[in-house]
Amino acid sequence: xxxxxxxxxxxxxxxxxxxxxxxxxxxxxxxxxxxxxxxxxxxxxxxxxxxxxxxxxxxxxxxxxxxxxxxxxxxxxxxxxxxxxxxxxxxxxxxxxxxxxxxxxx
Numbered sequence: 001x002x003x004x005x006x007x008x009x010x011x012x013x014x015x016x017x018x019x020x021x022x023x024x025x026x027x028x029x030x031x032x033x034x035x036x037x038x039x040x041x042x043x044x045x046x047x048x049x050x051x052x053x054x055x056x057x058x059x060x061x062x063x064x065x066x067x068x069x070x071x072x073x074x075x076x077x078x079x080x081x082x083x084x085x086x087x088x089x090x091x092x093x094x095x096x097x098x099x100x101x102x103x104x105x106x
Contacts, residue, residue: 024039028065032061038087044104047089058080058082061079063075063077073099076094
């Protein structure tokens with residue numbers, strides 16, 4: 001018998017649809033209210049976590065430029081989690097199949 005977890009108490013890890021790798025790279029982000037460079041904590045085909053002190057509200061849309069080896073992924077993302085002063089969780093929006101495969105190889 002499995003124990004069910006209430007949706008109100010599930011962690012971000014449990015809500016993810018894709019595994020994440022502990023890949024640390026500098027990502028350029030550009031949004032309506034903030035622009036900058038921040039390092040990733042982890043990254044996967046569904047999104048990433050950025051270590052940043054920038055004020056990025058949940059629901060904010062960003063354009064991201066992510067270097068992966070010799071290549072660069074450019075994708076839009078939505079801030080889905082904010083830990084003020086520490087970082088944000090971002091879900092990719094419109095990641096191409098080619099870029100998804102590249103991320104899955106990391």
